[in-house]
Amino acid sequence: MLVFAARRIALAFVVVVGVIVVTFIVAHVVPGDPAATWAGPHASASQIVQARKFLGLDRPLAVQLVSYLGGVASGNWGVSIHTHRSVLSDLLTAAPPSLELVITALVLAIVAGIPLGLLSARRPGRPADQAIRAGSILGISMPIFWMALILQLVFSQRLKWLPAAGEYSPSLLFTHPLVRRTGFPVIDALISGNLPMLGSTLKYLILPAIVVAAYPAGLIARMVRAQVLDTIGETHILNARALGFGEWQIFGRFAMKLAWTPVAAAIALVFGYSLVNTFLVESIFDWPGLGSYAAASISTLDTPAILGVTLFVAVAYVVANLVVDVVQAAIDPRIRLR
Amino acid sequence: MIETPTITPPKAAIPRGAMWRGLRANPLLAVGGGVVLLIVIVAIFAPLVAPFPADAGTATHPFEVLKAPSAAHWFGTDQVGRDILSRVMVGARVSPVIAVIVLALACLVGIPLGVAAGFLGGWVDEVIMRVTDVFLAFPPLLLALALAAVLPASLTSLTIAIAAVWWPWYVRLLRGQAASVAGRPYVEACRALGISRLSIIFRHILPNSITPVLVQVSLDVGGVILTASALSFLGLGAQDPVPDWGLMVAEGQNYFTPDWWLVTFPGLAILVTAFAFNLLGDGLRDLFDPRRSFLR
Numbered sequence: 063m064l065v066f067a068a069r070r071i072a073l074a075f076v077v078v079v080g081v082i083v084v085t086f087i088v089a090h091v092v093p094g095d096p097a098a099t100w101a102g103p104h105a106s107a108s109q110i111v112q113a114r115k116f117l118g119l120d121r122p123l124a125v126q127l128v129s130y131l132g133g134v135a136s137g138n139w140g141v142s143i144h145t146h147r148s149v150l151s152d153l154l155t156a157a158p159p160s161l162e163l164v165i166t167a168l169v170l171a172i173v174a175g176i177p178l179g180l181l182s183a184r185r186p187g188r189p190a191d192q193a194i195r196a197g198s199i200l201g202i203s204m205p206i207f208w209m210a211l212i213l214q215l216v217f218s219q220r221l222k223w224l225p226a227a228g229e230y231s232p233s234l235l236f237t238h239p240l241v242r243r244t245g246f247p248v249i250d251a252l253i254s255g256n257l258p259m260l261g262s263t264l265k266y267l268i269l270p271a272i273v274v275a276a277y278p279a280g281l282i283a284r285m286v287r288a289q290v291l292d293t294i295g296e297t298h299i300l301n302a303r304a305l306g307f308g309e310w311q312i313f314g315r316f317a318m319k320l321a322w323t324p325v326a327a328a329i330a331l332v333f334g335y336s337l338v339n340t341f342l343v344e345s346i347f348d349w350p351g352l353g354s355y356a357a358a359s360i361s362t363l364d365t366p367a368i369l370g371v372t373l374f375v376a377v378a379y380v381v382a383n384l385v386v387d388v389v390q391a392a393i394d395p396r397i398r399l400r
Numbered sequence: 401m402i403e404t405p406t407i408t409p410p411k412a413a414i415p416r417g418a419m420w421r422g423l424r425a426n427p428l429l430a431v432g433g434g435v436v437l438l439i440v441i442v443a444i445f446a447p448l449v450a451p452f453p454a455d456a457g458t459a460t461h462p463f464e465v466l467k468a469p470s471a472a473h474w475f476g477t478d479q480v481g482r483d484i485l486s487r488v489m490v491g492a493r494v495s496p497v498i499a500v501i502v503l504a505l506a507c508l509v510g511i512p513l514g515v516a517a518g519f520l521g522g523w524v525d526e527v528i529m530r531v532t533d534v535f536l537a538f539p540p541l542l543l544a545l546a547l548a549a550v551l552p553a554s555l556t557s558l559t560i561a562i563a564a565v566w567w568p569w570y571v572r573l574l575r576g577q578a579a580s581v582a583g584r585p586y587v588e589a590c591r592a593l594g595i596s597r598l599s600i601i602f603r604h605i606l607p608n609s610i611t612p613v614l615v616q617v618s619l620d621v622g623g624v625i626l627t628a629s630a631l632s633f634l635g636l637g638a639q640d641p642v643p644d645w646g647l648m649v650a651e652g653q654n655y656f657t658p659d660w661w662l663v664t665f666p667g668l669a670i671l672v673t674a675f676a677f678n679l680l681g682d683g684l685r686d687l688f689d690p691r692r693s694f695l696r
Contacts, residue, residue: 076530077533077537078537080530080531080533080537083534084534084535084538084543085546088543088547192427192428195428196428196679199675199678199679200671200675202622203622203626203671203675203678204671204674205629205633205646205649205667205670205671205674207630207646207649208649208663208667208668209667211649211653211656211663211667212663212664212667215656215657215660219657334539334542337539338539338541338542338545339541341541341545341634342630342633346653357634359549360549360634360636361634363549365549368546369546372538372543372546375539375542376537376538376539376542376543379537379538379539379542380537
């Protein structure tokens with residue numbers, strides 16, 4: 063088990079280095095001369111040469127790559143052009159609200175997706191199955207930036223059930239101010255016992271979480287259905303049936319047990335996808351996370367910030383996959399023996 | 401897509417009668433196929449069937465600005481008075497065509513690399529697959545976004561950015577196919593008979609891979625359309641007069657309340673197109689995969 067974990071961690075490390083190299087290459091395909099841009103529109107030729115030297119762009123590419131790798135490792139991710147702060151500290155402030163949003167969305171997706179997948183697999187080909195399959199394909203076909211706007215229109219502007227945008231009600235800002243400890247608004251409100259604020263943060267979380275959940279819910283329902291259908295013909299299921307277990311026990315307990323491994327892998331996958339999907343949704347909901355930061359960086363063409371977000375999300379994605387792999391191997395001996 | 405005319409397609413794995421029964425048993429496939437056909441027809445004849453074809457471009461109608469849907473303008477008009485129905489129809493020529501180009505590029509890069517990795521094995525396989533792994537370590541939208549953000553915003557950059565993240569999936573697919581075919585006894589027999597590697601690849605490995613590649617392509621069209629629309633929504637793809645659906649949603653966002661139709665219809669077009677292609681791809685996969693047969 064330890065050997066498996068060590069090998070898996072080493073592999074993840076190699077992938078992270080590869081990811082850094084790819085972002086470095088992306089940064090260097092920028093057409094035009096970054097030194098000229100840095101020096102300003104009216105700089106003379108000699109000033110541009112000086113700027114190139116100052117920025118280290120006159121060194122060979124390999125040397126630049128090594129110093130970039132060193133910078134990333136030591137926490138120097140560059141300075142954002144639009145916020146004028148260190149990219150890494152910007153990212154660390156923006157990450158908790160985004161994680162809160164994505165984790166809530168994934169919980170919603172699991173709670174909705176697994177029962178729907180099981181229901182669908184119960185009678186394949188019947189109307190309920192067709193409807194759930196169509197619904198899950200609709201979920202993965204959803205342009206979520208559009209869904210965000212439509213839900214805002216229907217549920218906050220027309221029906222006035224839910225707030226349109228923001229993290230919590232601005233009227234609570236003075237009566238029940240949020241004390242920032244962890245950076246996760248719901249958790250901060252909870253640990254400080256700030257009940258009005260807790261209610262408000264949860265209410266503001268609903269719409270964006272539903273939007274981010276659309277894709278993972280569809281994916282999970284499909285995976286559960288496919289996995290359970292693959293398992294249901296096997297002898298241990300037949301045995302459970304012979305022992306007289308009820309149909310729901312057979313599906314929920316025995317068939318689902320084997321389906322968990324691929325479903326958990328899919329959840330790690332959609333965790334990364336959903337973090338990127340926040341790029342499209344957060345600015346619509348005025349949610350102060352990585353997505354809003356990324357959208358602002360893109361609209362100001364802030365290259366260090368764009369690369370920083372890319373790297374951050376890619377590393378989060380690699381780590382999520384690593385955690386799922388190791389946990390699965392700990393639970394399921396077939397994986398670590400492979 | 402695969403650039404050799406000498407391939408003889410493998411016989412359909414399923415007899416014709418079963419195919420029809422399959423379609424009846426899988427109405428989702430029939431619906432998806434029908435809608436895809438409709439979208440293709442609209443895309444081809446858009447300038448002829450759109451009520452105001454000029455509105456797909458720079459036309460402005462200052463007295464028709466932001467009109468709600470009516471008999472004259474079924475989907476309403478936008479902020480400069482252009483007919484949204486016409487723009488949505490001509491828009492069927494933008495992101496779906498990008499999807500076709502992206503997937504053609506992905507196949508062009510991915511198929512040779514995958515065949516090389518799976519058939520040759522050894523260090524070639526190692527190198528190709530490790531590079532592929534690094535690309536697969538990014539969520540696809542993320543890397544496409546970073547690339548599109550550093551390239552100048554245009555449809556060409558958008559296409560390049562998405563193609564640059566899509567090829568690794570085809571390497572994986574083809575590698576698996578090539579490795580499994582290369583290990584079969586009849587291919588070993590071919591080798592023993594002294595048949596050249598190239599002709600084994602063209603006569604046996606590629607024909608065996610056509611079906612999974614086609615299924616994968618039909619599954620991916622929806623994903624590429626969604627990615628392209630998302631990048632255009634963020635302002636990284638199509639620019640103003642181009643009637644791209646994602647861009648239309650982004651532009652309509654400013655007039656969203658109370659003029660809901662600017663956002664609603666182009667977004668609906670994205671959803672319907674992606675949905676139809678995903679239904680088609682999903683149905684095709686079921687049809688060709690005997691293990692996942694819905695006839696059981």
